[in-house]
Amino acid sequence: MSDLIDFSQPSFWISAATIVFNPTFWNIAARQEYHNKLITKLFGGNSRLGCYALAVSIFSLGIVRDVLYDRALSAQPSSPLLSTPVVQYSAIPLFITGNVLVLTSMYALGITGTYLGDYFGILMDAPVTSFPFNVTDAPMYHGSTLSFLAAALWKGKPAGVLLTVFVAAMYTVARQYEDPFTGMIYRKRDEGRKKAGSKAL
Numbered sequence: 001m002s003d004l005i006d007f008s009q010p011s012f013w014i015s016a017a018t019i020v021f022n023p024t025f026w027n028i029a030a031r032q033e034y035h036n037k038l039i040t041k042l043f044g045g046n047s048r049l050g051c052y053a054l055a056v057s058i059f060s061l062g063i064v065r066d067v068l069y070d071r072a073l074s075a076q077p078s079s080p081l082l083s084t085p086v087v088q089y090s091a092i093p094l095f096i097t098g099n100v101l102v103l104t105s106m107y108a109l110g111i112t113g114t115y116l117g118d119y120f121g122i123l124m125d126a127p128v129t130s131f132p133f134n135v136t137d138a139p140m141y142h143g144s145t146l147s148f149l150a151a152a153l154w155k156g157k158p159a160g161v162l163l164t165v166f167v168a169a170m171y172t173v174a175r176q177y178e179d180p181f182t183g184m185i186y187r188k189r190d191e192g193r194k195k196a197g198s199k200a201l
Helices: 010-036 038-042 047-074 085-114 139-155 158-200
Strands: none
Touching: 010 038, 010 047, 010 158, 038 047, 047 085, 047 139, 047 158, 085 139, 139 158
16 A cells, blocks of 8 residues: 555645645634624624635635645655556546536636625525536535546546545535535525515515
8 A cells, every 4th residue: 555655745644634624614614604703703894805805715725725735646656557648638627627617616606605605694696506506516516526636647646546535525524514504594594584575464
C-alpha cells in the first residue's frame, strides 16, 4: 500500500483535514446564523451583507483546500496503472462535467442561493428544477467530487483517488444535515404564508 499512497506525507493529512473542515465550518456557521443571527449581528443587522461575507469565506476556503490538495498530490507516488493515456485523458471529460455542474448550479441559484442564503432568511421563491438540477439533486457537490477525481486521474495519483472518496463521503455527511434542515426552513415559510392567507380571508 505504501507503494501506492505515502501516508507519511504531512501534506496528505493536511489536505484531508481541509476536506473535513470546510463543510463542517459552513454548516456550523449557517446553523449559528439561523438560530442566533450571529453573522447578521456582526454586520450591523444586514443579513444580505452577512451572507455575502460567508460566501467569500466559503469560496476562499475552497481555494485553499484545492491548493493544498494539489500540493498533496505532488508529494505522492504515481501509479503505472493510472498513468496510461486512456486513464489520463478520461480525466478531461470528468473535469469538464464537474465544472459545468458547479458553474451552472451557481448561475441558477445566484450567490445567496449557492451560499446558504436560506439560513439568513433570504429564500428563493421556488425550487430550481432547470439544468443542472434536472440531472442531479446536488450538482455543486457532485461536480466538485468529479473535479477532484479528474485531478487525481490526470496526475496518476492513487492518493488523489482516496482523497476523492473522502470528499464524496464528507459531502454525503454534509447533506444529511443540510437537506432536512433546508427543507424545514422552506416548510416553515410555506406554513407562514398559508396562515397569513387564511387570516386575510
